[in-house]
Amino acid sequence: MRLCVVGTGYVGLVTGACFAATGQRVICVDKDESKIERLRRSEVPICEPGLEELVVENAKAGRLAFSTDLASAVRDVDLAFIAVGTPPTFDGEADLSAVFGVAQQLVEHANHDLVIVLKSTVPVGTNAQVQRLVADAKHETQVVSNPEFLKEGGAIDDFMYPDRIVAGVRPVHDRARLLINRVYHPLNLSNTKIVWMNPESAELTKYAANTMLALRISFMNELAVLCEQVGADVQSIRRGIGSDPRIGPQFLHAGPGYGGSCFPKDVKALVATARRHGIELELADATNRVNVRHRSFVARKLKRRLGSELAGKRIAIWGLAFKPGTDDIRESPSLTTIEFLLNEGCKVVAHDPEAMENTREMFGDKVELVDEAYDALKSADALVLLTEWREYQYPEFDRIKELMRTPVLLDGRNIWVTYRLAEQGFEYEGVGVQAVQS
Numbered sequence: 448m449r450l451c452v453v454g455t456g457y458v459g460l461v462t463g464a465c466f467a468a469t470g471q472r473v474i475c476v477d478k479d480e481s482k483i484e485r486l487r488r489s490e491v492p493i494c495e496p497g498l499e500e501l502v503v504e505n506a507k508a509g510r511l512a513f514s515t516d517l518a519s520a521v522r523d524v525d526l527a528f529i530a531v532g533t534p535p536t537f538d539g540e541a542d543l544s545a546v547f548g549v550a551q552q553l554v555e556h557a558n559h560d561l562v563i564v565l566k567s568t569v570p571v572g573t574n575a576q577v578q579r580l581v582a583d584a585k586h587e588t589q590v591v592s593n594p595e596f597l598k599e600g601g602a603i604d605d606f607m608y609p610d611r612i613v614a615g616v617r618p619v620h621d622r623a624r625l626l627i628n629r630v631y632h633p634l635n636l637s638n639t640k641i642v643w644m645n646p647e648s649a650e651l652t653k654y655a656a657n658t659m660l661a662l663r664i665s666f667m668n669e670l671a672v673l674c675e676q677v678g679a680d681v682q683s684i685r686r687g688i689g690s691d692p693r694i695g696p697q698f699l700h701a702g703p704g705y706g707g708s709c710f711p712k713d714v715k716a717l718v719a720t721a722r723r724h725g726i727e728l729e730l731a732d733a734t735n736r737v738n739v740r741h742r743s744f745v746a747r748k749l750k751r752r753l754g755s756e757l758a759g760k761r762i763a764i765w766g767l768a769f770k771p772g773t774d775d776i777r778e779s780p781s782l783t784t785i786e787f788l789l790n791e792g793c794k795v796v797a798h799d800p801e802a803m804e805n806t807r808e809m810f811g812d813k814v815e816l817v818d819e820a821y822d823a824l825k826s827a828d829a830l831v832l833l834t835e836w837r838e839y840q841y842p843e844f845d846r847i848k849e850l851m852r853t854p855v856l857l858d859g860r861n862i863w864v865t866y867r868l869a870e871q872g873f874e875y876e877g878v879g880v881q882a883v884q885s
């Protein structure tokens with residue numbers, strides 16, 4: 448099949464590269480000329496394991512091309528995916544201007560009947576709006592809602608081996624149904640993966656999934672705060688409840704709060720959409736409020752630990768990305784922590800295996816970034832761990848202690864909790880955990 452994917456970010460590039468890897472011909476379009484230039488030189492602008500190899504291989508095989516010219520990219524394609532960003536507006540709603548703009552351009556330049564696939568995360572009702580927008584197009588245009596569930600850091604596997612493929616198609620849109628079946632066939636050989644529904648349900652399914660996962664995290668984070676007050680251990684509770692198959696073990700880790708480009712924006716957008724319909728989604732709203740408060744929890748803990756006077760203290764941070772395996776710092780808890788510490792007058796020295804360039808763009812020289820993790824520790828008054836990258840999992844604690852001025856460790860991900868660090872002379876704190884004693 449011939450496809451075009453508009454928006455060549457995390458979702459669009461993964462979608463394009465993966466479909467190309469199944470033998471289909473894909474043209475990826477973006478308005479960002481420098482991004483397209485880099486991709487044409489086989490430079491992948493984002494960090495996503497396995498993506499670069501896939502892009503290089505398929506571009507070389509002539510199945511994957513890159514362009515800024517949407518008008519010619521849409522000619523002769525069977526399906527056009529829209530994977531542009533839908534960032535939050537000031538009132539929490541999703542900004543759909545790029546989605547509508549692209550849909551309009553697609554139908555303007557299509558030279559035959561077209562199926563538009565909405566892959567961006569969009570609020571319920573967007574499919575209907577786009578369908579109305581393209582109603583007067585020269586060629587018949589059917590609009591499908593096909594939200595994406597990949598997670599950064601594991602995006603290729605998620606796309607290639609999906610748990611499910613949600614497809615929101617109107618009953619009368621047989622052509623759309625046929626083409627969705629065809630394009631996903633290589634990822635759906637068992638013929639069990641596609642969950643068909645109407646577009647409104649598909650749109651809400653995406654928000655429901657992210658909000659449910661975010662809710663679990665916020666719940667555990669709140670519980671962690673209580674655990675610290677009463678001498679309970681949130682990790683034990685996680686194991687205790689996660690072993691119940693009705694609950695399951697995933698997304699029950701207490702930490703510094705959830706971040707990334709999806710959970711915060713999608714939870715807020717769901718609340719805002721519901722409000723527009725006169726409905727108060729109280730659980731979703733609380734999920735967001737708890738997270739906003741919790742994202743400064745680690746920094747507030749540090750303030751308590753070091754005494755109220757933080758000004759002038761040198762604080763090392765390990766981990767800036769919102770999770771391991773990505774360079775993405777959008778809404779990362781590290782941003783709240785850094786801002787808190789800078790406001791208190793601290794000197795912040797940070798390291799991350801992948802996310803330093805993005806952090807530099809955001810903070811300039813307000814934060815010192817070091818290429819080697821241990822360099823952040825020289826004369827540090829505390830080390831704050833915020834992303835559980837593999838390279839931080841078992842560090843050389845002797846070396847850490849030697850380098851730091853005061854051996855205070857604040858482990859925002861509870862990865863060092865079992866290491867008996869008190870015995871090694873550290874002042875250790877996790878999130879809602881009781882450190883293992885000898």
Ligand SMILES: NC(=O)c1ccc[n+]([C@@H]2O[C@H](COP(=O)([O-])OP(=O)(O)OC[C@H]3O[C@@H](n4cnc5c(N)ncnc54)[C@H](O)[C@@H]3O)[C@@H](O)[C@H]2O)c1
Pocket residue numbers: 453454455456457458459476477478479482530531532533545548549566567568569595596597598599708709
């Ligand atoms: N990142 C994720 O893990 C993830 C997962 C599932 C769903 N989503 C959703 O997918 C959508 C895209 O997310 P992303 O993380 O890939 O975003 P992104 O910011 O990484 O990429 C979006 C791309 O769209 C391009 N773009 C914007 N307007 C355009 C236009 N008018 N014409 C052409 N290109 C345009 C931008 O230049 C950018 O390259 C969002 O709605 C997001 O919520 C993201």
